[in-house]
Amino acid sequence: MKSVHRKMTDEVKLYGFPGSPFGCRVETALKLKGIKYEFIQEDLSNKSADLLKYNPVHKKIPVLVHNGNPIAESVVIIEYIDDIWKEVPILPQDAYEKAQARFWAKFIDDKCIPAIYNSYGNVEAVAEATEPLQFLENELNVKGKKFFGGDNIGLVDICACYMAFWVGAAEEALGIKIMTKEKFPKLKKWCDSYINCQVVKDSLPPRESLVAYYKWRFGKAE
């Protein structure tokens, strides 16, 4: 049975791609805890033999390799990181609060992101994209704190990086409005707070690259 413990010198590798919001999640978690890691940039059109070896099921990034042992799926990776490196907790201690955090992380992945992504290059889908966001807005309203995680960033904030950064870039690139300040004042305020955290700033790709990518991928031909 494989068993991974902290060693004198942990070897941590992250297979990722700079524009990926899922890879960004893992980088933020690693930086939050001050974990040294090697970033291996994958060419998504020509995936490395290592990536295919470490994630044979999905063949996707991000993959964390800790002392030679691979973990795939961004939320699974973050929970693993939180289990192994105890400093600066990402999930709440309390079982019920932890369940709520996991619920919202799943909601972001199952409902929010797909609905938003669907609306790129499909104007009719924009209204549907905002419906799930209303739940996040309400959650921030109810919680009344700076972050979904409370006074400090937590699992839900990290998973919501897509809303904090990728959505704005897509809005600019495609000339669409998904997350308006009028409809989502709390979410917009949260976005500002979140992307101004140093560890988050250090994990984000350059905005211009993302805007350029969205223009290329979804923009109408000139």
Add this chain to the structure above:
Amino acid sequence: MSDIVKLYAFRGSPYSCRPEIALKLKGVKYEFIQEDLKNKSADLIKYNPVNKKVPVLVHNGNPISESVVILEYIDEVWKGVPILPQDAYEKAQARFWARFVDDKCIPAVFKAMVSRGEEQAVAEAHVQMQFLENELKAKGKKFFGGDNVGLVDICASYMALWVGAAEEALGIKLMPKDKFPKLIEWSDNYINCPAVKDGLPPRETVVGIYKTL
């Protein structure tokens, strides 16, 4: 102070059975509230306003939704029989496979069911099922969880019961024994575990549901 545990669920749903199996494994007393999915109760909507779905666990008045989130909560609160491994890496692997079952396996198998065994749909389902077959082979144990039932086994209840019921109801072959010997063996072992038997709906109920598909 005794815990008050309620489970809002639908007997026949492969997601609803998951918390039931977990609660029974741990010997936790609970009240089962059967929901009419065409006429959801005010309580269900109050407890799960976001998704308005079953299952929802309500523990001392506090609601938890999403079957895998509920399983992890149950495992953390009631320590008895563990559902997730202790070791962080093994735990990550269990979570990975649970996600795989939900994100890849069940949707592909469901598509094959709905298409009534259309060749391409079945072939795609088999691609996903092969990963589970390989995992059982590599592990070389009775269950995905090892010697005892764990998170992945509970999530894969769909494969153990719903697939066979659909095969019977729709007259199709989804999980042939020659292709998936380990999965078939695992299914037999799994549905015969006492806590699992108690937590699963009767096979005829599921066959009945599929006959109306």
